[in-house]
Amino acid sequence: MINKFILILLLSCVVSAQNDTLKEQYSINELREQLDDSFNDSALNNAFVGVFIRSLKTGETIYKKNPDKLFVPASLVKLFTTAAALFILGPEYRYETTIYTDGEINNGVLKGDLIVAGSGDPSISNRFYNGDPTVIFEEWANQLINKGVRKIEGNLYYDDHAFDDIPLGNGWAWDNESYWFAAPSGALSFNDNSIEITISPAELKFPAKYTIAPKTNYVTIVNKAVTTVDETQIEVTRERGSNVIYISGAINYKSEPVVKNISVSGAADYFMTVFNETLNASGILTEGKILDYDETDKFIVKDDMTPLLVHRSVPLYRIINETNKNSNNFYSEQILKTIGLEVYGYGSAENGLEACRKLFNEIGVNVDNLYLVDGSGLSRYNLVTPRQTVNLLTYLYKSEMSDYFYNSLPIAGFDGTLANRMKKTYAKNNLRAKPGYSPAVSALAGYVKTVSGETLAFSVIINNYLSSSNLVNYIIDNACNKLVNFVRN
Numbered sequence: 001m002i003n004k005f006i007l008i009l010l011l012s013c014v015v016s017a018q019n020d021t022l023k024e025q026y027s028i029n030e031l032r033e034q035l036d037d038s039f040n041d042s043a044l045n046n047a048f049v050g051v052f053i054r055s056l057k058t059g060e061t062i063y064k065k066n067p068d069k070l071f072v073p074a075s076l077v078k079l080f081t082t083a084a085a086l087f088i089l090g091p092e093y094r095y096e097t098t099i100y101t102d103g104e105i106n107n108g109v110l111k112g113d114l115i116v117a118g119s120g121d122p123s124i125s126n127r128f129y130n131g132d133p134t135v136i137f138e139e140w141a142n143q144l145i146n147k148g149v150r151k152i153e154g155n156l157y158y159d160d161h162a163f164d165d166i167p168l169g170n171g172w173a174w175d176n177e178s179y180w181f182a183a184p185s186g187a188l189s190f191n192d193n194s195i196e197i198t199i200s201p202a203e204l205k206f207p208a209k210y211t212i213a214p215k216t217n218y219v220t221i222v223n224k225a226v227t228t229v230d231e232t233q234i235e236v237t238r239e240r241g242s243n244v245i246y247i248s249g250a251i252n253y254k255s256e257p258v259v260k261n262i263s264v265s266g267a268a269d270y271f272m273t274v275f276n277e278t279l280n281a282s283g284i285l286t287e288g289k290i291l292d293y294d295e296t297d298k299f300i301v302k303d304d305m306t307p308l309l310v311h312r313s314v315p316l317y318r319i320i321n322e323t324n325k326n327s328n329n330f331y332s333e334q335i336l337k338t339i340g341l342e343v344y345g346y347g348s349a350e351n352g353l354e355a356c357r358k359l360f361n362e363i364g365v366n367v368d369n370l371y372l373v374d375g376s377g378l379s380r381y382n383l384v385t386p387r388q389t390v391n392l393l394t395y396l397y398k399s400e401m402s403d404y405f406y407n408s409l410p411i412a413g414f415d416g417t418l419a420n421r422m423k424k425t426y427a428k429n430n431l432r433a434k435p436g437y438s439p440a441v442s443a444l445a446g447y448v449k450t451v452s453g454e455t456l457a458f459s460v461i462i463n464n465y466l467s468s469s470n471l472v473n474y475i476i477d478n479a480c481n482k483l484v485n486f487v488r489n
Contacts, residue, residue: 025451025485025486025487026482026485026486026487027486027487027488027489028062028486028488028489031062031063031482031483031485031486032062032063034482035051035053035063035065035479035482038475038478038479038482039051039065039475039479041475043465043467043471043472043475044462044465044467044472044475046464046465046466047462047463047464047465047467047472048066048069048071048462048463048464049065049066049460049461049462050065050066050067050069050071050385050386050459050460050461050462050463051063051064051065051066051067051386051458051459051460051461051479052064052065052067052385052386052387052389052390052458052459053390053456053457053458053459053483054390054394054456054457054458055454055455055456056394056397056398056447056454056455056456056457057454057455062456062483062486064386064387066386067385067386067387068369068385068386068387069385069386070369070371070383070384070385071383071384071385071386071443071461071463072380072382072383072438072441072461072463073377073382073383073384073389073436073441073443073461074377074436074437074438074441074442074443075327075329075376075377075434075435075436075437075438075443076377076384076389076434076436076443076445076459076461077332077372077374077375077376077377077382077384077436078323078324078327078332078375078376078377078434079324079389079392079393079434079445080356080360080365080370080372080384080392081323081332081335081336081356081375081376082320082323082324082332082335082405082408083392083396083401083405084339084355084356084359084360085316085320085335085338085339086316086317086320086401086404086405087359087363087399087401088339088342088343088355088356088359089316089335089338089339089342090316091315091316091317091320091401091404092315092316092317093315093316094312094313094314094315094316095119095120095121095122095123095312095313095338096119096121096310096311096312096313097116097117097118097119097121097124097188097310097311097313098116098117098307098309098310098311099114099115099116099117099140099144099307099308099309099310099311100114100115100116100117100305100306100307100308101113101114101115101305101306101308102115102154102304102305102306103153103154105147105148105149108148108149108150108151109149109150109151109152109153110149110151110152110153110154111153111154112153112154113152113154113155113156113157113288114152114154114155114156114157114308115156115157115158115159115293115305116156116157116158116159116188116271116272116275117158117159117162118158118159118160118162118186118187118188118189118268118271119162119187119338119341120162120163120185120186120187120189120334120337120338120341120347121189121311121313121334122189122192122319122330122331122334122335123313123314123318123319123322124136124189124190124191124271124311124313125190125191125192126191126213127192127322128314128318133190133191133213133214133274134214134274134278136311137274137275137278137279138278138282139311140275140278140309140311141278141279141282141283141284142282143308143309144279144284144308144309145282145283145284147308149284149308150283150284150285151284151285151286151287152279152284152285152286152287152288153287153288154287154288155288155289155290155291156272156275156276156286156288156289156290156291157290157291157292157293158188158268158269158271158272158290158291158292158293159187159188159293159294160186160187160188160267160268160292161187161293161294162187162341162346162347163185163186163187163337163341163346163347163348164337164346164347164348164349166185166348166349167184167185167186167267168182168184168185169333169349169373169374169375169376169378169379170349170373170374170379170381171373171374171379171380171381172374172378172379173380174240176378177238177240177263178237178238178239178240178245178262178263179261179262179263180192180194180261180262180263180330181329181330181378182263182329182378183263183264183329183330184263184264184265184266184267185267185330185333185334185337186267186268186271187268187347188267188268188271188272189267189268189271189330189334190267190270190271190274190275191214191274192261192328192330192331193263193264193267193270193330194261194262194263194264194330195212195213195214195216195218195219195245195261195262195264196212196213196259196260196261197210197211197212197221197236197245197247197259197260197261197262198210198211198212198213198257198258198259199225199234199236199247199251199257199258199259199260200251200255200257200258201227201251201252201253201254201255202227203227203253204227204228204229204253205226205227205228206226206227207223207224207225207226207227208223208225208226208227208234208247208251210223210225210247214274215277216270216273216274216277217273217277218243218264218269218270218273218274219243219244219245219264220243220244220245221245221247222244222245222246222247223247224246224247224248224249225247225248225249225250225251226250226251227250227251227252227253228250228251228252228253229252229253230250230252231250231252232249232250232251232252232255232258233249233250234247234248234249234250234251234258234260235247235248235249236248236260236262237262238262238263238264238265241265242265243264243265243266243270245262268292269290272290273290276290316335317404317408319331319335320335320404320405320408321407321408323335323408324408324409324410324416324434325408325409325410325415325416325417326416326417327416327417327434327435329376329377329378330376332375332376332377333349333374333375333376335352335375336349336352336353336356336374336375337349337351337352337375338352339351339352339355339356340352340353340354340355343355349373349374349375352375353372353373356372357370360392363392363395364391364395365388365391365392365395366388366391369384369385369387369388370383370384370385370388371383371384372384377436377438378438380438384461386445386459386460386461387459389445389459389461390445390457390458390459393445393446393447393457393459394457397447397455397457406432406447409432409433409434409446409447410432410433410434410435411429411431411432412425412427412428412429412430412431412432412433412480413425413427413428413429414428414429417434417435418431418433418435421435421473421477422477422480422481425477425481425484426451426481426484426485427448427477427480427481427483427484430448430449430484431446431447431448431480431484432446432447432448433445433446433447433448433458433480434446435473436461437469440463440464440465440466441461441462441463442461442462442465442469442472442473442476443459443460443461443462444458444459444460444476444477444480445458445459445460445461446458448480448483448484449484450483450484450485450486450487451484451485451486451487452486452487452488454486454488456483456486458480458483460476460479460480462476
């Protein structure tokens with residue numbers, strides 16, 4: 001009880017300090033003293049703290065603390081991935097998914113196979129279509145019907161060889177596999193390779209009710225949750241290497257529905273299963289099997305086939321907005337492999353990272369002080385320095401990609417993963433930055449404007465703390481709030 005009281009008191013003090021914004025302003029020396037006070041807080045006694053802040057007006061170093069030490073950055077890695085994508089792929093880049101056939105349409109019957117070839121599009125998802133995950137598949141079904149297809153005699157093949165067959169990132173924790181934020185990557189991917197499960201109370205002592213979206217037979221649900229008078233505690237997990245999903249725990253009979261998102265295993269199979277189900281629901285009968293073309297005796301040569309339709313994604317800058325605003329790990333892994341595909345002809349994390357390293361060296365981000373193994377930051381193998389992060393931010397701010405990148409960052413107190421931070425401070429609607437979080441890691445990097453209109457680029461990374469992550473975030477937010485007050489002598 002005492003520890004909880006102390007934590008609440010500390011948080012109250014920090015919030016109070018934040019609300020005092022603009023009651024006094026700081027010169028650069030005063031600012032440095034204030035920041036020293038923040039980052040020497042007793043809550044960080046056992047932690048490693050790295051900070052680098054630069055004026056984008058003068059190039060001056062405003063503040064530094066362990067700027068060249070390597071830190072685990074968590075989701076700050078997305079800054080590097082999305083920046084590289086803007087330069088290498090371009091903001092208007094669009095993915096293409098093509099449906100081919102090796103047969104002919106005769107009297108409503110496609111006498112041959114249907115082949116879906118993907119290039120890594122992450123946006124065949126509910127995120128861009130008002131929460132409806134199957135809109136694109138329904139459009140495809142309608143286009144096939146308009147071409148006269150009512151029945152497909154052959155098999156449904158998927159071509160996902162544009163990407164490698166390694167679904168998870170290097171160093172990802174095995175116990176995260178069933179969660180939506182660790183969804184597998186793939187050249188054919190659907191609905192973020194996850195499924196939404198909504199659990200609702202039933203009558204007392206009866207099994208809880210549930211629904212899934214999309215509605216599909218691809219997963220098997222084992223429901224062990226019951227309706228009780230107890231506090232709601234629902235857990236949803238997926239059995240490793242399978243698509244058997246377990247719902248367990250209790251839901252209070254007066255509870256609001258509980259929504260959980262769970263990853264699936266087998267991205268391309270998931271894609272094709274729901275696509276096939278959508279074809280059937282739209283009135284197209286399919287008689288064949290779902291098969292991977294490179295695992296069958298039939299080798300598909302697309303140059304000899306007829307394209308029935310081509311789907312082009314939303315432009316890349318919109319995908320990057322989703323990636324950074326909502327810290328979407330799946331999107332960032334897809335983007336990294338897409339960079340590898342476009343630069344080296346094969347979508348792998350290794351190829352994507354190699355292309356990124358070459359770009360970073362060209363723009364003044366020394367890769368000798370970076371160690372990246374994935375595109376999202378989910379791996380704890382990633383290591384970056386605060387200085388190199390600010391070097392990246394500095395280059396971007398002055399580049400032709402500045403607006404695309406700046407607009408993709410969460411806005412303090414307003415949207416994305418910063419919607420609930422700095423809401424009652426003058427950093428609200430001012431600071432734009434990407435947070436990073438994983439166990440014992442809190443980070444924030446981006447841009448903030450001072451009261452005198454000077455833009456600062458900053459990176460704060462804190463590792464190995466045992467305090468509450470909320471308290472550590474408040475310390476970071478309070479420091480950012482002090483940046484707003486900085487006024488030159």
